[in-house]
Amino acid sequence: MVATAKFANDVFTAISHPARRQMLDLLAAGDQPVNALAAHFAMTRPAVSQHLRILLDAGLVTEERHGRERRYHFCPEQLGPVRDWLATYERFWDERFKKLQKLLAKKK
Amino acid sequence: MVATAKFANDVFTAISHPARRQMLDLLAAGDQPVNALAAHFAMTRPAVSQHLRILLDAGLVTEERHGRERRYHFCPEQLGPVRDWLATYERFWDERFKKLQKLLAKKK
DNA sequence: TTGACTGGTAAGCGAATGCTTACCGATAAT
DNA sequence: ATTATCGGTAAGCATTCGCTTACCAGTCAA
Numbered sequence: 367m368v369a370t371a372k373f374a375n376d377v378f379t380a381i382s383h384p385a386r387r388q389m390l391d392l393l394a395a396g397d398q399p400v401n402a403l404a405a406h407f408a409m410t411r412p413a414v415s416q417h418l419r420i421l422l423d424a425g426l427v428t429e430e431r432h433g434r435e436r437r438y439h440f441c442p443e444q445l446g447p448v449r450d451w452l453a454t455y456e457r458f459w460d461e462r463f464k465k466l467q468k469l470l471a472k473k474k
Numbered sequence: 475m476v477a478t479a480k481f482a483n484d485v486f487t488a489i490s491h492p493a494r495r496q497m498l499d500l501l502a503a504g505d506q507p508v509n510a511l512a513a514h515f516a517m518t519r520p521a522v523s524q525h526l527r528i529l530l531d532a533g534l535v536t537e538e539r540h541g542r543e544r545r546y547h548f549c550p551e552q553l554g555p556v557r558d559w560l561a562t563y564e565r566f567w568d569e570r571f572k573k574l575q576k577l578l579a580k581k582k
Numbered sequence: 583t584t585g586a587c588t589g590g591t592a593a594g595c596g597a598a599t600g601c602t603t604a605c606c607g608a609t610a611a612t
Numbered sequence: 613a614t615t616a617t618c619g620g621t622a623a624g625c626a627t628t629c630g631c632t633t634a635c636c637a638g639t640c641a642a
Contacts, residue, residue, distance in 0.1 A: 378491075400589055401587095411589070413632075433588080433638095433639060434638065435639095449560060452556060507618080512619095524621095
């Protein structure tokens with residue numbers, strides 16, 4: 367069993383929904399309880415809970431219980447598979463970056 | 475209307491399916507017609523066509539007609555939104571992106 | 583204890599996904 | 613001209629997704 371196998375849900379699937387990406391963005395600014403998060407969305411609190419569950423299953427967040435609150439915490443290192451996959455194409459970006467540099471140099 | 479609005483499908487959604495990521499991986503090695511791609515998958519050719527359509531709508535590939543073949547071509551620059559979103563969190567672990575960001579900032 | 587507030591879960595429903603088979607037009611080969 | 617090959621599209625179907633409302637247990641405040 368591999369380390370990543372403990373997560374029921376795929377990271378790519380987890381970040382495919384804009385609301386879930388926004389949740390991660392919000393949590394990146396600091397841990398937050400569910401209601402604080404839910405305030406940013408035009409959906410009911412249960413719906414937010416369900417999205418958080420998907421993020422939790424993907425390992426992208428953890429929950430910490432504080433009294434009756436559950437503070438969610440962002441785990442950026444779990445974005446590793448996405449980063450790794452994207453890194454495969456870095457050479458394309460390098461090429462593009464070089465082109466951009468050339469363009470900028472010409473402009474100057 | 476923004477440049478990215480011309481694509482019907484979201485890039486994050488497009489890359490959420492493992493088969494579609496693999497198709498991009500295969501195309502990154504070189505343009506290929508549909509049948510050559512389909513040979514790598516345990517699904518029917520129409521299913522492959524449908525996946526390609528999603529990639530096409532997301533702007534991640536283009537098609538080029540050569541006789542009765544259609545060669546698909548990978549467009550890595552369309553992964554920009556993913557890269558940009560991920561770059562927000564790169565400070566957590568990656569040096570390379572940091573350098574690139576610095577360079578870009580300096581150029582600007 | 584009684585109540586208010588936390589947030590997870592179940593049930594249900596419409597829409598979207600992901601696949602299949604059947605079919606089609608366009609091009610190439612004989 | 614006939615036939616084979618390219619690959620897209622339509623229709624159908626089972627499953628999953630994303631949301632809702634209803635309800636639940638646990639915690640804090642009066």
